[in-house]
Amino acid sequence: MNFNDEKYIKIRKVLLVIVSILTVLPLAPLINRYIPPLMVGDWNLDLTLSVALAALATWLVLRLFRFLLIPAVALCVLVLLYNQLTNGYGFSHMVTDYRSMVENNWGRNGQKETDLILTPGIFDGPLTKTIKVLQSKVDSRDSVVRNFSVKHSLDYFDEYHTKYGPIVRQLSLFKYINSNFKYVSDSERDEYFATARETILNGLGGDCDDHTLLMVSTLKSIGAHCRMVLSEGHLYPELYAGDEKAFDRLQQAIIYLFGDRSIDNIYYHEQNGQYWINLDYTAKHPGGPYLSEKAYAIIDL
CATH class of the missing domain: 1.10.8 (Helicase, Ruva Protein; domain 3)
Incomplete structure (x- = not known):
């Protein structure tokens, strides 16, 4: 041969x-x-x-x-x-x-905030009271909340920290919460707003406002900027993504790290070049579809 x-x-x-x-x-x-x-x-x-x-x-x-x-x-x-x-x-x-x-192309399904009410103080009556109670329930400095946040911010994507930095900690925390949160309704007579500490201690059960308070409190405890959006019969959290350049980077990280999900669009709100993405309990990935498009008030924190 x-x-x-x-x-x-x-x-x-x-x-x-x-x-x-x-x-x-x-x-x-x-x-x-x-x-x-x-x-x-x-x-x-x-x-x-x-x-x-x-x-x-x-x-x-x-x-x-x-x-x-x-x-x-x-x-x-x-x-x-x-x-x-x-x-x-x-x-x-x-x-x-x-x-x-x-799959490096993704759509954006955003909403301009021209119709969103950004200053809750203009409301009178029960809505103002609800907003103030929700703000008072955010407990990002609580030790139980902080320890929970740090622990589960390290559960996923750690190998990508060199590439994306602190974003991976926030996305890891989102993934843990939304993978383990169980919906439990309040009583028919009373609306109860549980703090993040309470929700952690009860095993991550609650309704949409409990989930929102948990999400914003835990993310804030590791340095993220969040807010709550009040819509008809619903409350959901949003994560501040930054300007368009930072938003594009966050989108890339989501597509990259949540590749096991079918991601057609990243849902967000935008005002004056600043972007906020949806972190609702119904979302399987950050920036998932909004459960309710109509917003009555945005509660910044």
Whole structure:
């Protein structure tokens, strides 16, 4: 058997191409974790750059250390397998990352706040009282609330902290709360507003206002800026995303980290270039659909 025959040379080239692709696949998302988000319109430039760098690294190995290519692939597979078993960056994360590379366009379903009432003080009667009671129930400095927030802000996405920073702590906390919160109605006669401490101690049960108070209190305790939106028969929380650039970065993080969800739109409110996204208990991901579009009052905190 002559391995210098043209037939075997072609076979070796094909095998090298296959092995190279297998090297680029796990290497690209690993590189991407250490590249800051780069957006050009709706195009995730950092994801494309990661693939290019992975391909370049593979090409260099082929040129200089071809004999190391197969061991490198084997090492990447073993690392991913180990991480998968130990809840680190494993195959499921890689699939999610590549899904975000493909689904890098998302819609925005926003609402201008021209019709929203931003100053609760103009209201008279029971609504004013309700707003003041809700504001008084926010307890972000409570030790139980703070400890709960810190603990569950570390449950998810920790491996992306280098890339997205504090955003991942806020999204982790949202995911834990919305994955574990159970709806329990108040009595027919009385409306009860539970503090975040009470909701934590009762096992994360309550109605929409209890969920909202829990969400805004816990997020505030780790440095986020939140508010409550009062609509007809409903109360829900919103997270401040910042200006359009910061909002685009948050959108990218949501698409990236909640890749197991079908995300068609990010629902938000915008006023004077400032963006707020929906964190309702009905939302399966941050920026999920609004349960009620009509807002009577916005309660800033």
